[in-house]
Amino acid sequence: MAERSVLLDGCSKAFAMTGWRLGFGLFPAELVEPARNLAINSWTCVPPFVAAAAVTALQSPEADFEYMRLEYAARRDLVFERLANLKGFSIAVRPAGAMYLLANVTGTGLSSRDFAEKLLEEEGVALLDGKYFGAAGDGLVRISFAQSREILAEGCASWRVSGDAPSRSASRGSSFGCLNEFHVSERVLAEQEKKLQACWVAAPDPEIVLKLPVLVVYVLDEGQLRTGKFRAKFLLQSLAACKANLQLVGSDLLIRLGRPEEVLPRLLAEGSVLVTQEEPTFEEQATDRALQTGLAVAENMRWEYVWGATLIHKDDLPFQADLKDMPDVFTAFKNQVAPELKCACNQVPPDYRDAPKAETALNIRRCLAPLGFGSLPLPALDFGFLPCWSDLSFGESESEPELPFGIAGGESAGQRRLEEFMGSPMARYAESKNNMLALDASSKLSPWLANGSLSPRRVFEALRRREAEISADAATYWFTFALLVRDFFHFMAKKQGRRIFLEGGVIGKRLAWKGGDREFQLWQQGQTGFPLVDANMREMATTGWMSNRGRQNVASFLIWDLQVDWRRGADWFERCLLDYDVASNWCNWVAAAELTGGRVNRFNVVKQSRQYDPEGEYLRRWLPELRELPAEWIHEPWRREGSKLSAYPPPCVPLEAPKDSEWEPGIQIRPHGS
Numbered sequence: 001m002a003e004r005s006v007l008l009d010g011c012s013k014a015f016a017m018t019g020w021r022l023g024f025g026l027f028p029a030e031l032v033e034p035a036r037n038l039a040i041n042s043w044t045c046v047p048p049f050v051a052a053a054a055v056t057a058l059q060s061p062e063a064d065f066e067y068m069r070l071e072y073a074a075r076r077d078l079v080f081e082r083l084a085n086l087k088g089f090s091i092a093v094r095p096a097g098a099m100y101l102l103a104n105v106t107g108t109g110l111s112s113r114d115f116a117e118k119l120l121e122e123e124g125v126a127l128l129d130g131k132y133f134g135a136a137g138d139g140l141v142r143i144s145f146a147q148s149r150e151i152l153a154e155g156c157a158s159w160r161v162s163g164d165a166p167s168r169s170a171s172r173g174s175s176f177g178c179l180n181e182f183h184v185s186e187r188v189l190a191e192q193e194k195k196l197q198a199c200w201v202a203a204p205d206p207e208i209v210l211k212l213p214v215l216v217v218y219v220l221d222e223g224q225l226r227t228g229k230f231r232a233k234f235l236l237q238s239l240a241a242c243k244a245n246l247q248l249v250g251s252d253l254l255i256r257l258g259r260p261e262e263v264l265p266r267l268l269a270e271g272s273v274l275v276t277q278e279e280p281t282f283e284e285q286a287t288d289r290a291l292q293t294g295l296a297v298a299e300n301m302r303w304e305y306v307w308g309a310t311l312i313h314k315d316d317l318p319f320q321a322d323l324k325d326m327p328d329v330f331t332a333f334k335n336q337v338a339p340e341l342k343c344a345c346n347q348v349p350p351d352y353r354d355a356p357k358a359e360t361a362l363n364i365r366r367c368l369a370p371l372g373f374g375s376l377p378l379p380a381l382d383f384g385f386l387p388c389w390s391d392l393s394f395g396e397s398e399s400e401p402e403l404p405f406g407i408a409g410g411e412s413a414g415q416r417r418l419e420e421f422m423g424s425p426m427a428r429y430a431e432s433k434n435n436m437l438a439l440d441a442s443s444k445l446s447p448w449l450a451n452g453s454l455s456p457r458r459v460f461e462a463l464r465r466r467e468a469e470i471s472a473d474a475a476t477y478w479f480t481f482a483l484l485v486r487d488f489f490h491f492m493a494k495k496q497g498r499r500i501f502l503e504g505g506v507i508g509k510r511l512a513w514k515g516g517d518r519e520f521q522l523w524q525q526g527q528t529g530f531p532l533v534d535a536n537m538r539e540m541a542t543t544g545w546m547s548n549r550g551r552q553n554v555a556s557f558l559i560w561d562l563q564v565d566w567r568r569g570a571d572w573f574e575r576c577l578l579d580y581d582v583a584s585n586w587c588n589w590v591a592a593a594e595l596t597g598g599r600v601n602r603f604n605v606v607k608q609s610r611q612y613d614p615e616g617e618y619l620r621r622w623l624p625e626l627r628e629l630p631a632e633w634i635h636e637p638w639r640r641e642g643s644k645l646s647a648y649p650p651p652c653v654p655l656e657a658p659k660d661s662e663w664e665p666g667i668q669i670r671p672h673g674s
C-alpha cells in the first residue's frame, strides 16, 4: 500500500499546534518532486521553529497519540454532557473526531450570533457563530474543546443566558452524590452509585483509598437490562455524566459490556479488592453469588460490600441484622426508626472536590490486569468507550426518545432538580403531591434516586437545610414520609427475599385471577374505557412517567377490577418506568395486591378522578378523544345521555360500588412544629 498511498495530515490536533497551521504529506518517492513543486508555488515555506516542533512531535512515542485521543474524548464528553443538560441547548451529534462540537441554541430564544456575542460580553466565554461555516450553520454555535477540562467545566457552568442554566456555585458546589465519594468511611462508601460495580484494586488498606489506585467500572449487562427506551436513555446519560465527573478529579469510568461475573474476574489484577454495593433484592444478590464463583478462579481477591441505597443505614436500624423483627406495616416501621432521623442518617460526606487534586489523580493503569489476561471484548485500556443509543439493541424502529419534564441523567442534573424543588415548589408539596399533571407537584427526583445518581441522604440534607432556614411544616413532613416509605420498601425487599416476586406475596395467599390477556392488554394500551386509568397508562407508555396517584390507581384497577395477576402489572411497570427501582416497584405492587399483611389499598377510579383532577385537565392532556367533554362528564363519559364517543371505548368491566380506602390511612398527619 505504501507505493500506492498518499497520506496528508496536520499537527493541529495530535500535537496541540492549532494556530501554527502546519500540515504535511507522505508520498511515494516519485511523487515527492511534483508535490514539492505544487507546494512551493502555493505556500512558500514554513517558519523554522514550527518545522522543528513538528519534527520533535512526530518522533515522540506512540503513547502520546493515545493520550491525546483519550484526552479529547474526555473533553468532548464533558462538554457534551454538561450542555445536553442545559435548557435551550440541543446537540445532534456527539463528534467522533477533532475538537469541535456544534450546539443548537435556538431554544434560548436568541440567534446564534446574538448568543455568541452575549456570552462573550457577559461571561468572557468565546465561541463561534455557526453561520461563519455557511447557511446550514444558522442557529448553531461552534464550541472548541481545545482547552483543559477545568476551563471547559468553568465555561459550561457560566452559561446562564437561557435564564435557568445552572449557576456557577450550583454546579461547582455539588458532589457526585453516590457516584464516587472517595473518602472511605463506612458512611461515605454508602453514598456510592447503586448500580456501579466499583472495583478498588491493589488496595491492601482501603482506609486510604484516596492515595491508592481506584478503578471504577460499570458493567453494562444489556441482556439483563429489561428496560424500555426511557430508562435506557437515562442510563446512557448517567454514564456519560459519571465519566465526565470522574475525569474531573483525574479518575475515569471504565465501561464494559457483558455479564459482571464474566467481565470482572478477567479484568482485575491479583490482589484486588472489589467493592460493590450490597443489593437488597433477590436477583441482584444472585448475580453477586455468580460473581463470587467467577472470582474464586482469580487468586488473592477480596470482596467488600457497602450499603448505600437508603436514607437510614441498615446497621442503624433498631432491628436484628436479618430484619426478622422488622414490622411488616409501614406505620410501625416509621415509628421505630424515627429517632434515627435525628442523627446517623444525617451524616453526609464532605464534597470530594475539596480534596487536593494530587491525591485524587489516580493511576488507573496500575489497577488493571496485565494485558493478555483473559479475553475481553474491548482493548484493555479503552477508557474511551461510552455506549450510545446505537449500541443498545432496541432495533432500528425505536428512535432515541425525549425524556419527560426535561429530565436528564447524571448527578449534576439531579442536583439541579433538587435545588429547584427545594425552593417554592416544596412549600406546596403537602397540597400538590397528588396532582398528576404539573412538574412541580412533586419532586420528580425518583429517576436519580433509583439509579443512584442522587443519594437519599443528599436529598434529606437539603430538606433539613430548608427546615432550618424556612420552617418545618406539613410539606417537609410529607416529604420525609415519602423518603421513609422508600426505605421501608428497600428493607422489606431485603427481609422478604424472593417472596416479593411470588404470586402469593409475603403472606403466601392465593388469589383467584379471573382476568386474562384481553383485560391485561386493554389496561396496558390505555383502552379500558375508564379515563383515569387510560390517561395514566398512556402517559407512561409515551413518556416513561406516571405520578404516584396514577400508579396507585392503575395498580388497584388491574388487580381488583380486572382481576389480573399483579405480577403482570409489576412486570410492565419494570419495562416502562423511567424511575424503575426493583424494591420500590415490586413492593408497591405486592402491597397493592394486599399480600404484605399491610393495610387495604383499593380505589374507586371514578371517585379518585373526580377528587384529584376535578376539571379533567389531566384527562384531556392524554385522552384526545375526550378533549371536548365538559368536566361534568369527563370522568364517566359513558353516562352522558345521547352521546356516542366512537373513538373512546366503553367501560370494559362494571365498576364495583365506590370504596373509600386510601393508601395512606392509619398515619396521623402531625407535621413537625405544629
Ligand SMILES: Cc1cc2nc3c(=O)[nH]c(=O)nc-3n(C[C@H](O)[C@H](O)[C@H](O)COP(=O)(O)OP(=O)(O)OC[C@H]3O[C@@H](n4cnc5c(N)ncnc54)[C@H](O)[C@@H]3O)c2cc1C
Pocket (backbone or CB within 6 Å): 433, 442, 443, 444, 445, 446, 447, 449, 450, 482, 483, 485, 486, 489, 546, 547, 548, 549, 551, 552, 555, 573, 577, 579, 580, 581, 582, 584, 585, 586, 588, 589, 592
Ligand atoms: C404500583 C407502584 C409502583 C411503583 N414503582 C416505583 C418504582 O419503580 N420506582 C420508584 O422510585 N418509585 C416507585 N413507586 C413509588 C412512587 O410512585 C414514586 O416514587 C413517585 O411517584 C416518584 O415521584 P416523585 O419523585 O415526584 O415523588 P415525591 O412525591 O417527590 O417523593 C420523593 C421521593 O420519595 C420516594 N417515594 C415516594 N413515594 C414512594 C413509594 N410509594 N414507594 C417508594 N418510594 C417512594 C421516591 O424516591 C420519591 O422520589 C411506585 C408506586 C406504586 C404505587
